[in-house]
Amino acid sequence: xxxxxxxxxxxxxxxxxxxxxxxxxxxxxxxxxxxxxxxxxxxxxxxxxxxxxxxxxxxxxxxxxxxxxxxxxxxxxxxxxxxxxxxxxxxxxxxxxxxxxxxxxxxxxxxxxxxxxxxxxxxxxxxxxxxxxxxxxxxxxxxxxxxxxxxxxxxxxxxxxxxxxxxxxxxxxxxxxxxxxxxxxxxxxxxxxxxxxxxxxxxxxxxxxxxxxxxxxxxxxxxxxxxxxxxxxxxxxxxxxxxxxxxxxxxxxxxxxxxxxxxxxxxxxxxxxxxxxxxxxxxxxxxxxxxxxxxxxxxxxxxxxxxxxxxxxxxxxxxxxxxxxxxxxxxxxxxxxxxxxxxxxxxxxxxxxxxxxxxxxxxxxxxxxxxxxxxxxxxxxxxxxxxxxxxxxxxxxxxxxxxxxxxxxxxxxxxxxxxxxxxxxxxxxxxxxxxxxxxxxxxxxxxxxxxxxxxxxx
Amino acid sequence: xxxxxxxxxxxxxxxxxxxxxxxxxxxxxxxxxxxxxxxxxxxxxxxxxxxxxxxxxxxxxxxxxxxxxxxxxxxxxxxxxxxxxxxxxxxxxxxxxxxxxxxxxxxxxxxxxxxxxxxxxxxxxxxxxxxxxxxxxxxxxxxxxxxxxxxxxxxxxxxxxxxxxxxxxxxxxxxxxxxxxxxxxxxxxxxxxxxxxxxxxxxxxxxxxxxxxxxxxxxxxxxxxxxxxxxxxxxxxxxxxxxxxxxxxxxxxxxxxxxxxxxxxxxxxxxxxxxxxxxxxxxxxxxxxxxxxxxxxxxxxxxxxxxxxxxxxxxxxxxxxxxxxxxxxxxxxxxxxxxxxxxxxxxxxxxxxxxxxxxxxxxxxxxxxxxxxxxxxxxxxxxxxxxxxxxxxxxxxxxxxxxxxxxxxxxxxxxxxxxxxxxxxxxxxxxxxxxxxxxxxxxxxxxxxxxxxxxxxx
Numbered sequence: 001x002x003x004x005x006x007x008x009x010x011x012x013x014x015x016x017x018x019x020x021x022x023x024x025x026x027x028x029x030x031x032x033x034x035x036x037x038x039x040x041x042x043x044x045x046x047x048x049x050x051x052x053x054x055x056x057x058x059x060x061x062x063x064x065x066x067x068x069x070x071x072x073x074x075x076x077x078x079x080x081x082x083x084x085x086x087x088x089x090x091x092x093x094x095x096x097x098x099x100x101x102x103x104x105x106x107x108x109x110x111x112x113x114x115x116x117x118x119x120x121x122x123x124x125x126x127x128x129x130x131x132x133x134x135x136x137x138x139x140x141x142x143x144x145x146x147x148x149x150x151x152x153x154x155x156x157x158x159x160x161x162x163x164x165x166x167x168x169x170x171x172x173x174x175x176x177x178x179x180x181x182x183x184x185x186x187x188x189x190x191x192x193x194x195x196x197x198x199x200x201x202x203x204x205x206x207x208x209x210x211x212x213x214x215x216x217x218x219x220x221x222x223x224x225x226x227x228x229x230x231x232x233x234x235x236x237x238x239x240x241x242x243x244x245x246x247x248x249x250x251x252x253x254x255x256x257x258x259x260x261x262x263x264x265x266x267x268x269x270x271x272x273x274x275x276x277x278x279x280x281x282x283x284x285x286x287x288x289x290x291x292x293x294x295x296x297x298x299x300x301x302x303x304x305x306x307x308x309x310x311x312x313x314x315x316x317x318x319x320x321x322x323x324x325x326x327x328x329x330x331x332x333x334x335x336x337x338x339x340x341x342x343x344x345x346x347x348x349x350x351x352x353x354x355x356x357x358x359x360x361x362x363x364x365x366x367x368x369x370x371x372x373x374x375x376x377x378x379x380x381x382x383x384x385x386x387x388x389x390x391x392x393x394x395x396x397x398x399x400x401x402x403x404x405x406x407x408x409x410x411x412x413x414x415x416x417x418x419x420x421x422x423x424x425x426x427x428x429x430x431x432x433x434x435x436x437x438x439x440x441x442x443x444x445x446x447x448x449x450x451x452x453x454x455x456x457x458x
Numbered sequence: 459x460x461x462x463x464x465x466x467x468x469x470x471x472x473x474x475x476x477x478x479x480x481x482x483x484x485x486x487x488x489x490x491x492x493x494x495x496x497x498x499x500x501x502x503x504x505x506x507x508x509x510x511x512x513x514x515x516x517x518x519x520x521x522x523x524x525x526x527x528x529x530x531x532x533x534x535x536x537x538x539x540x541x542x543x544x545x546x547x548x549x550x551x552x553x554x555x556x557x558x559x560x561x562x563x564x565x566x567x568x569x570x571x572x573x574x575x576x577x578x579x580x581x582x583x584x585x586x587x588x589x590x591x592x593x594x595x596x597x598x599x600x601x602x603x604x605x606x607x608x609x610x611x612x613x614x615x616x617x618x619x620x621x622x623x624x625x626x627x628x629x630x631x632x633x634x635x636x637x638x639x640x641x642x643x644x645x646x647x648x649x650x651x652x653x654x655x656x657x658x659x660x661x662x663x664x665x666x667x668x669x670x671x672x673x674x675x676x677x678x679x680x681x682x683x684x685x686x687x688x689x690x691x692x693x694x695x696x697x698x699x700x701x702x703x704x705x706x707x708x709x710x711x712x713x714x715x716x717x718x719x720x721x722x723x724x725x726x727x728x729x730x731x732x733x734x735x736x737x738x739x740x741x742x743x744x745x746x747x748x749x750x751x752x753x754x755x756x757x758x759x760x761x762x763x764x765x766x767x768x769x770x771x772x773x774x775x776x777x778x779x780x781x782x783x784x785x786x787x788x789x790x791x792x793x794x795x796x797x798x799x800x801x802x803x804x805x806x807x808x809x810x811x812x813x814x815x816x817x818x819x820x821x822x823x824x825x826x827x828x829x830x831x832x833x834x835x836x837x838x839x840x841x842x843x844x845x846x847x848x849x850x851x852x853x854x855x856x857x858x859x860x861x862x863x864x865x866x867x868x869x870x871x872x873x874x875x876x877x878x879x880x881x882x883x884x885x886x887x888x889x890x891x892x893x894x895x896x897x898x899x900x901x902x903x904x905x906x907x908x909x910x911x912x913x914x915x916x
Contacts, residue, residue, distance in 0.1 A: 039639070039640065042636055046635070048553040051613070056544060056547055058542075058544055058643050059644050061545070063543065084497075085517055086515060086519075089513065089514055096503055108615075151612070152611060152612070152617075154610070157663060174514065181497070181500045182497065182516060185495065186497055196520070205614075215549070309505075
């Protein structure tokens with residue numbers, strides 16, 4: 001439930017130079033525009049005027065999102081012996097949300113204007129010296145009332161209380177209720193973790209900042225089950241591991257920081273918690289939460305379900321309910337961070353370019369192949385190179401317009417390498433590879449291209 | 459909307475030998491039990507008694523599902539120049555479902571029992587000679603009434619008509635409403651396709667057959683936009699391409715067939731349609747639908763949105779609304795097919811084994827590494843081999859119990875290769891690789907193991 005509470009938006013200390021020639025206050029607008037133009041992110045149902053802060057990923061965005069999720073899964077599941085992956089359903093028993101506290105407590109206080117009938121978050125109004133409706137100016141306001149942030153729907157054909165189900169507001173609970181099943185099937189020993197990637201839904205009153213806070217979003221969560229008394233140490237280990245992951249994702253270190261939750265900020269289930277924050281153009285914001293959730297969740301589900309959710313330590317011959325250290329990240333938010341962090345406007349006049357400096361590991365297109373001109377065997381050679389590389393990576397072929405324009409298009413798409421086949425290539429079998437960031441060009445053998453790229457894309 | 463209509467369940471003609479020693483009527487029960495025991499599929503919210511035909515994927519199931527989705531994406535998107543991937547939101551504007559016909563027509567007729575208040579699909583009762591409630595026997599039944607199969611919820615904090623949204627019942631509409639955005643951003647030319655993988659929801663009255671028909675499910679859909687007049691030809695090409703895909707997935711050809719829709723079966727939007735069917739223990743059932751949807755969908759969205767959804771052919775200098783050929787597959791259904799098709803009980807007595815003959819391409823664990831005994835350098839050598847392979851694949855290490863038991867465990871998990879390190883290995887650097895299906899063993903050099911596996915896992 002951690003990040004349902006709003007993090008206060010502070011004025012950014014970033015200078016324009018963090019994004020090159022563009023002023024920080026313009027970065028988000030430029031990025032939204034680039035995202036639509038190049039096919040990273042479209043407004044959902046745009047031909048119908050859109051729908052409340054919901055977004056669709058276009059061709060480049062869908063690849064970028066896949067690459068980010070794959071890199072997380074590879075790091076957290078595939079390369080580790082002590083973490084198992086699962087994929088639980090979005091629709092769960094409503095008892096799960098009673099046990100977790102979401103039915104009773106996952107709420108925001110709202111105030112109604114009795115005059116214009118609009119509804120506001122209580123903190124938008126309660127902070128005023130002289131409270132009145134921000135929309136119509138009326139002072140005829142209701143008191144604050146609690147509204148639940150879970151999406152409610154009905155399973156089966158009858159819309160009655162007995163059939164109420166919720167869209168999960170977090171993926172974590174799908175892990176807790178499967179704790180015993182995973183423990184038994186995978187024959188793991190504590191300490192071990194369970195990880196999953198999946199959609200979650202929160203009926204946020206004030207979504208916003210592009211894909212930063214949306215009502216439908218995707219989480220990458222890992223719950224690490226540890227012996228009581230060892231959770232503080234694991235909390236620190238996971239904080240360091242997860243911060244390092246953003247570095248491997250290519251995010252600039254100076255724009256990341258760790259924030260330790262104060263007593264006031266701690267969720268009711270947490271003994272201690274850290275946020276990994278990123279400095280967006282709209283301020284420092286939470287990227288990922290690392291929480292010591294104690295034994296709160298397993299005990300809550302034990303009490304509600306009547307099933308023992310404990311672990312028997314064969315060596316120490318003792319039974320206990322494990323503590324849980326959680327790492328909770330958002331896919332959409334991570335993707336936004338990659339776009340924001342890589343965005344630059346560089347150069348002036350004819351040399352001006354917009355570039356997305358995405359890490360090659362997650363770039364949607366790994367390389368583009370260009371014949372310099374459409375004759376003298378160049379298209380044939382470029383096509384052959386493209387076909388070969390395409391067996392292994394997402395590689396783009398472009399023979400339209402000047403080489404300069406083709407470079408600019410790939411810069412905006414975040415493509416790290418452009419391969420040009422020219423007249424000499426046909427003669428001597430060499431090609432030019434141009435680096436997106438340095439714009440430097442090297443001439444290498446076409447036969448060696450695949451291994452040259454493989455080294456740089458790992 | 460195609461597969462909302464129930465396909466009639468015919469008595470299977472499969473003989474017990476299709477699954478080895480197990481009778482076909484027992485296959486599903488054995489598979490559900492294996493799935494839970496080994497961590498392929500768990501009942502969702504099981505500690506709370508489960509929830510209407512909803513299932514969670516455990517560690518092996520989550521990997522298998524990822525591998526199937528990745529193989530589809532690689533085949534349909536990454537390796538092709540003429541198909542773009544997208545990832546649209548589950549929550550869309552309600553106008554989308556008005557335009558598509560789902561609000562008015564995505565319904566099943568239901569009959570109420572006025573005595574016990576239970577509700578039934580009309581066809582369950584209308585086929586009876588003497589209609590009465592299947593549950594309490596009462597003849598006091600309502601007439602048939604239409605109930606919409608879409609899940610309804612509310613966006614924003616107020617549950618009122620203006621805020622009604624639906625969980626998408628198919629991913630296809632997310633492609634149609636993004637047609638222009640993708641066309642412009644990706645600079646494609648007709649014919650081209652748009653593909654996506656994502657969750658969809660249908661409030662089915664009678665879900666069942668394990669993960670075959672569930673209310674929450676995942677689709678892999680591709681919409682191919684073609685010039686009017688060419689759709690019949692594309693329909694045949696896609697039927698062949700898609701059938702071949704199931705072969706590459708390892709499904710036995712004799713258990714696949716093509717069913718051409720009769721006039722009665724055709725959906726209102728379709729000019730012609732084929733199903734790819736598989737012979738499950740519970741009968742021949744639809745795996746994937748290949749539909750010529752004509753220009754129905756784009757024209758419906760044009761009419762409702764007032765936006766032109768046409769294409770200008772630069773060469774022929776003509777503008778038209780493209781026809782659409784759709785390939786629509788289910789992830790859960792494909793995964794069930796892989797489990798069912800690979801399931802065998804073989805041998806007798808001490809030699810008896812249960813094995814999942816999954817294609818190495820999609821097997822969740824690619825190889826297991828065993829030290830023969832826990833001494834004389836074998837554990838160290840096996841651990842080193844495991845660590846090296848783990849950098850590349852999901853590989854399991856097991857040093858518990860007899861080698862025979864370890865083989866049996868991997869057979870049930872569908873692991874294609876088991877690597878054993880014995881006393882000779884430590885001396886001469888060779889290891890034994892045992893094949894899951896033939897149970898034959900070969901002795902090869904440990905140094906050559908990685909490339910030996912790479913050849914067989916591609």
